[in-house]
Amino acid sequence: xxxxxxxxxxxxxxxxxxxxxxxxxxxxxxxxxxxxxxxxxxxxxxxxxxxxxxxxxxxxxxxxxxxxxxxxxxxxxxxxxxxxxxxxxxxxxxxxxxxxxxxxxxxxxxxxxxxxxxxxxxxxxxxxxxxxxxxxxxxxxxxxxxxxxxxxxxxxxxxxxxxxxxxxxxxxxxxxxxxxxxxxxxxxxxxxxxxxxxxxxxxxxxxxxxxxxxxxxxxxxxxxxxxxxxxxxxxxxxxxxxxxxxxxxxxxxxxxxxxxxxxxxxxxxxxxxxxxxxxxxxxxxxxxxxx
Ligand code: G1P
Numbered sequence: 637x638x639x640x641x642x643x644x645x646x647x648x649x650x651x652x653x654x655x656x657x658x659x660x661x662x663x664x665x666x667x668x669x670x671x672x673x674x675x676x677x678x679x680x681x682x683x684x685x686x687x688x689x690x691x692x693x694x695x696x697x698x699x700x701x702x703x704x705x706x707x708x709x710x711x712x713x714x715x716x717x718x719x720x721x722x723x724x725x726x727x728x729x730x731x732x733x734x735x736x737x738x739x740x741x742x743x744x745x746x747x748x749x750x751x752x753x754x755x756x757x758x759x760x761x762x763x764x765x766x767x768x769x770x771x772x773x774x775x776x777x778x779x780x781x782x783x784x785x786x787x788x789x790x791x792x793x794x795x796x797x798x799x800x801x802x803x804x805x806x807x808x809x810x811x812x813x814x815x816x817x818x819x820x821x822x823x824x825x826x827x828x829x830x831x832x833x834x835x836x837x838x839x840x841x842x843x844x845x846x847x848x849x850x851x852x853x854x855x856x857x858x859x860x861x862x863x864x865x866x867x868x869x870x871x872x873x874x875x876x877x878x879x880x881x882x883x884x885x886x887x888x889x890x891x892x893x894x895x896x897x898x899x900x901x902x903x904x905x906x907x908x909x910x911x912x913x914x915x916x917x918x919x920x921x922x923x924x925x926x927x
Contacts, residue, residue, distance in 0.1 A: 641684045641762040644748035646692035646739040662766045672766045682777035686733040688755045690748045704728045744866025750857040765845025772890025784848045791882045798846035799885040807837040811870045814838035823885040830870040
């Protein structure tokens with residue numbers, strides 16, 4: 637069983653400024669839910685029960701959202717607001733073991749993951765990035781844990797990363813991999829390059845924010861050089877590959893929505909609005925009037 641998921645949510649959210657000056661990007665509403673809740677739902681539906689948030693100054697509201705607010709509950713109870721109470725309780729009950737650690741100075745994704753080392757301990761764990769939502773029949777992380785368990789029987793301390801084909805003009809937004817296809821949806825990764833220029837990209841297969849790591853990754857994150865003031869997770873992965881630990885890429889089944897920029901966030905809003913029958917009507921009516 638893989639039980640622990642690390643959610644690095646310490647970033648400043650500069651791609652969504654100015655709103656992120658006062659609201660953590662993870663709490664921006666996608667319809668009536670904060671965007672991070674969609675990710676938490678995927679993690680829980682994949683069988684995880686321990687969520688470790690790597691936060692920073694000013695990000696405590698993310699934890700509060702999933703914690704119990706007794707004052708609000710008594711207020712709703714006294715006024716017989718049963719439906720609202722149920723809505724609040726449903727969120728508060730989602731995460732069984734909720735913990736957090738602070739990344740006091742922003743030093744990149746690799747450093748944020750390393751902050752979770754003590755809480756993770758000696759077991760394989762997931763890293764899930766809150767910007768990337770995946771809408772799929774089988775939750776993306778569940779697809780991955782099933783493959784990971786199979787891989788761990790035949791490989792020594794394997795890791796698994798979710799991949800997606802992207803257009804060549806988008807490779808500079810993501811980590812891009814080079815590798816050898818060993819099954820229809822599985823690749824043995826040889827090289828990872830962080831945000832390459834299109835002419836330098838080894839492929840158009842991008843890393844999305846879903847990883848399952850053996851805890852050996854922490855040893856490699858500790859020895860990293862800083863690149864532009866940051867410790868890159870991608871460099872830790874490359875160091876692990878170079879030492880002979882197998883890292884696999886998995887072409888997941890589902891639709892990925894990158895909410896880390898305004899255009900992607902808007903697309904995700906439309907995607908989920910179209911899945912809701914009443915909002916779909918609102919959107920259709922609105923579009924028929926403007927076009
Ligand atoms: C991070 C990773 C990158 C990955 C991306 C997925 O980049 O460094 O390798 O492709 O997440 O969303 P960031 O979006 O934090 O710049």
